[in-house]
Amino acid sequence: MYSRHSWFGLLWRHLLIWLGIAYALFPAIWVLSASFNPTNTLVGQKLIPARLTLEHYRTLFSDPTAPFPTWLANTVKVAGVTAVITVLLCALGAYAFSRFRFRGRRSGLLMLLLVQMFPQMLAMVAIYLLLLELGKYFPWLGLNTHLGLIFVYLGGAMGFNTWFMKGYFDTIPRSLEESAMVDGATPFQAFWRIILPLARPILAVILIIQFITSYGEYILASILLKGVDRYTLAVGLRFFIQEAYNRRWGTFAAASIMGAIVIVLIFLPLQRLIISGLTRGAVKE
């Protein structure tokens, strides 16, 4: 479908791509510049600051009204715990669906497929009331607790990831486990010692995708977390910048850069792995 281009053909193609890159990077560059710009309002900002300053980054770590380090730590904690437990539980479930034959297997798989079509946030009212009620008896699991939020995220993560991982386990040949079991390994040992190491790529993909998903989740976190010191980054940043673009822009920009860099640094080196996971997932094979 492609043929060698004339110099003009090459020129406009490269120009178009660079135009696209400018479009893609414009907000990022603008925010990067704002984060080093001495002024803290949108109006005074120039693309190339007259003077570079780290003041906004310093403010981030010292302003008590906006506990940015706490928010970042909360987010990493919630997303990290969710991701690790998701991988473990989904691997267990996927192993059962992939390797065992038992009554209810087919209907279980079908249920999984149907349930994961339901966006969990649609049940936000019910989840809110559930945690409100739970909190009366188990305060560490109620509203405004990270554990409660983690539990909610875990529920939402189970369906799709188990389904996804089962597909991968199906592609791992059974011969290795079978020979191990002949040598006396229990099914659990076969799972732990053989399947999990072989499935490392998919475990990594799900770990990272789940981390990124929980990291950026807004709606449930904003409903369930009510104390400023409990906020995740998404809820906290909105709280911080809402109606305050004219006086907190610089600090907000620094926070955005810090918050985004965590994810971009995970994403870029592993982009092929993650993208293969994301696009494959969307097809729901």
Add this chain to the structure above:
Amino acid sequence: MIWTALLSTGLKIVLLGILDAISVWAAVSLGTSGSYSFLAGLVIGVIIINYLALSTKAYPFRYLFPGLVFLGAMVVYPIGYTVYISLTNLQTGNFLTKAQVIAQLDGRYYLPPDYESFRFWAYRNDQGALRVILIAGDGRAFISEGDRLKSVDLDEPQFERSPGGIVERFDGYRRISGPELYQNLSLLERLNLQYGDYTVRLANLNEFRSYRKQYQYFPGEDKLVDIQTGKVYYSKEGYFTAEDGTRIEPGFRVNIGLRNFISVLTSPTIRKDFTRVFTWTILWSLFTVLFSFAVGLGFAMLLNDPYIRARFLYRSLLIIPYTMPAFISALVWAGMFNTDLGVINRILGNLFGLKINWLNDPFWAKVTLIFINVWLTYPYMMIVSLGALQSIPVELFEAARVDGARGWQQFWKITMPLLLVSVAPLLIGSFAFTFNNFTIIWLVTAGRPAVLGAATPAGATDILISWTYRLAFEGAQGNQLGLASAVSIIIFIIIAAISAVNFRFTKALEEVSQGV
């Protein structure tokens, strides 16, 4: 070998015993606090765990159970609960159950014309129990005993009286006054002392008065009588309502069947909001998918061109919007589109002297949202298109060229149909995702600008999910949880329909591709 097996069995039984012991303790505390639904959940859960651990037949379920617990508790149960709430009138003013409302109304009193006032002295003993002695205007004395009030003769010997006649001590109780009295005010306020038909309560810091109960509930006829006025109220639509239509606040939650759904779909005022929000939700999803696919496919075609160098670098730069967390991008764009301060208006102002009210004008707010979401979504479209383009066999194009097909013809006749086979389900998936993309809407415009005269708090850029959120958590009319849940269910039906179409569509397209 046998030893490890024995050890693991022993360990299992010990752990199970510990778990069961803890569960019994938790069950007792749940049972005494009256939370029977959680108690039922706990009992069922523990029985399942024991069965799974002890039965060999249930072996596979040991692997499934941990995940199923979370799936059940945080997805399946909330789905069922959402359906239940959508059939009730749960909202601000109707949060309590009927029993709770009756209990609350039972605690309301009025001051009858013939009321009596009492001076009072308060006493505490070492256990912290509180009692009061009341002196009526004519000098009669009363003492509290539990929640009753009894006549008492203060000349009896157990009362130690000061020279002024005040009782200072009795039966281990010591009079409290001054600051100590104020500290115990909440306990005093809670006293409801029965005396005949009257309830004697603290009226102000100096006196108790004899009140009467305002309401009496007759369970047999399900009616509530206002004793003061004699008015009769029957429970109707979640309120105790009199013949003339007056209601007693608070209301209680009742099952109202499909009325929430009916009012969303037929009530002239709410339906107007629903139609407007629904239309915009569809347009928002449609335009996002179309434009981002067009942009993404365009870049994919360029990046797939083997004669262009540095393609990997270009690709990495072009997917940057996809790698940034969406909530950060949304907030940043919202700042850049700020009408007075944002860089976009500054550039437009310098170049063309334009100042567009990006976020507060209904039309431009929609344009802005779609623009931002296209920026966020095109890298995904680019990536999937790139993958799909690479899977199209080159021979097809060679053959087409031999047959004389030109560039655009090749694109529309070969590239697009083959591309759509693999990409169409993703486009539909993306449509469904955008349909519920709360984060972008909420962080950029939060549904604003507000629409004047709307029956519900639905702004000009609210999509269905943000409307739901607003109904449930941010409305001026309080929390309309029942109505919000009904809208949730409607959204789910739409999403389910889209997914069903998607499954069909995929098959249909596969058949098409076999024909090529």
